[in-house]
């Protein structure tokens with residue numbers, strides 16, 4: 001995913017190698033290269049601006065001393081700042097004290113919500129939970145069937161409206177599912193919701209109605225990491241529409257530039273909680289900011 005960014009950052013650092021001391025001009029030149037590398041990777045402009053300002057300040061400041069050579073010090077600072085924009089600490093799911101924990105998924109159509117429901121179901125089972133997936137996407141033809149298929153692959157119960165694909169009231173389905181989960185002792189409910197190709201008011205209203213009806217413990221906004229500069233606007237619209245509590249980056253296996261991954265936390269203030277890296281149910285993991293930063297700088 002970050003191959004180009006990785007190469008560009010390495011070449012920015014290369015010019016610092018072998019230098020005994022960094023002049024302001026060295027730092028400026030490196031900062032400029034990092035800036036262009038990030039912008040080319042589609043990282044949002046304000047995020048890049050703040051990032052570069054902090055790098056410059058720290059690289060010229062008093063902390064440049066000690067055992068590391070100047071190039072190593074700059075790499076260390078960039079690493080720490082990358083961890084910072086990716087969210088710092090790993091943020092885990094907050095399970096409800098009184099089960100079931102309700103996790104609602106939101107995002108554009110094609111972002112990877114239904115696939116994620118299966119991945120989350122499998123992962124939750126591995127954590128010793130007894131999850132139930134809920135088909136509250138009654139918009140997209142076949143969404144219910146698709147959820148049933150991933151549920152079966154994951155070995156997880158799926159609650160679907162009796163009428164099947166495309167009919168019924170998603171708010172009622174979500175509400176009924178929680179009663180059913182309580183009755184059948186499922187301790188986590190994952191609610192898949194409808195997406196559209198673009199942001200629209202009706203979609204947002206439906207998602208927010210479901211949110212109000214089921215009072216989820218977590219609302220996960222699923223975003224395709226390949227959508228480039230559109231990521232910021234999409235994330236802001238969903239933040240306003242459903243006030244999500246965490247982000248899931250999907251399609252991190254793609255070869256696009258990955259700016260969404262680096263912008264979405266800073267822009268929304270919400271933590272990235274999971275990453276999806278392929279179509280298989282196992283292509284999924286908890287998101288660790290420090291590991292991602294190391295991968296980018298490796």
Ligand code: GDP
Pocket residue numbers: 107108109110111112113114115116195250251252253254276277278279283
């Ligand atoms: P939804 O409309 O948000 O429910 O999106 P889907 O779950 O149906 O996913 C849309 C397409 O993206 C499907 O073809 C999925 O197989 C694919 N997909 C989902 N997650 C990933 C991922 O992490 N990597 C890749 N390469 N494809 C994915």
